[in-house]
Amino acid sequence: MKIVLSRKGFDSSSGGGPSPVVDGRPLSLPIPASKGMPGPSYASLGMAHYVEEASGGSLGGEDKAHLDPMFRDDGTCLFGQCSAAQTHLENQGVGPGDLFLFFGLFREGKERPHHRIFGWMWVEEVVRHGDPEMEQLAKLGHPHALTPHGSNDAIWVGRGTEARSTHPELRLSEEGGPPSFWRVPPWLERVGLSYHDKPERWLGKGRLQSVARGQEFVADIGNDEEAHEWAHRVLALMN
Numbered sequence: 001m002k003i004v005l006s007r008k009g010f011d012s013s014s015g016g017g018p019s020p021v022v023d024g025r026p027l028s029l030p031i032p033a034s035k036g037m038p039g040p041s042y043a044s045l046g047m048a049h050y051v052e053e054a055s056g057g058s059l060g061g062e063d064k065a066h067l068d069p070m071f072r073d074d075g076t077c078l079f080g081q082c083s084a085a086q087t088h089l090e091n092q093g094v095g096p097g098d099l100f101l102f103f104g105l106f107r108e109g110k111e112r113p114h115h116r117i118f119g120w121m122w123v124e125e126v127v128r129h130g131d132p133e134m135e136q137l138a139k140l141g142h143p144h145a146l147t148p149h150g151s152n153d154a155i156w157v158g159r160g161t162e163a164r165s166t167h168p169e170l171r172l173s174e175e176g177g178p179p180s181f182w183r184v185p186p187w188l189e190r191v192g193l194s195y196h197d198k199p200e201r202w203l204g205k206g207r208l209q210s211v212a213r214g215q216e217f218v219a220d221i222g223n224d225e226e227a228h229e230w231a232h233r234v235l236a237l238m239n
Contacts, residue, residue: 002094010029081153088218106166117234
């Protein structure tokens, strides 16, 4: 089994600022849709106020969102990926039975921004352009099904939902530090994390300096009992 820490949502370079915490729940703001690409308006998603605030007024309710990952009311999740990031997932052997943990940049009240896990998906299948299932995903409005977003485009499908709380164990960034300085479980350094091979990133005592950019970070946990217990505990905290 593999766990993928997947970076999504608003940040300083995509959208302009961190997503908010609203009524004790993280509200991940989807990044803006590229010019000419399809997508629902932020107003239709009930996010107009939050988007205006997070972007410093550069985005508004009329702007279109790249709604991805798409969490559906039936408890399923659709997540599109393409180009280099999709190739990385394939090279790492990610597939059905693996777990995506979506994280992003958030701010609660006046505190400094931090990274936290806000959603999850157990992978059941990977649908690529040309597959018959892609037509049905287009009817659901997923942007990667409506319009190819680059080479090697695919949609990952499975059970999944968003977090219902901001439990401390769902926070990655250490308290009081910059967002890129994480507190991580002991097993992660033992197992390893893609894009984090440099020893100097592992600061000891469960601390990791995460890379500045990147989307998909893969940990091949195999049958590591401690890692599996951690994954199930994180899922329970989100549900």
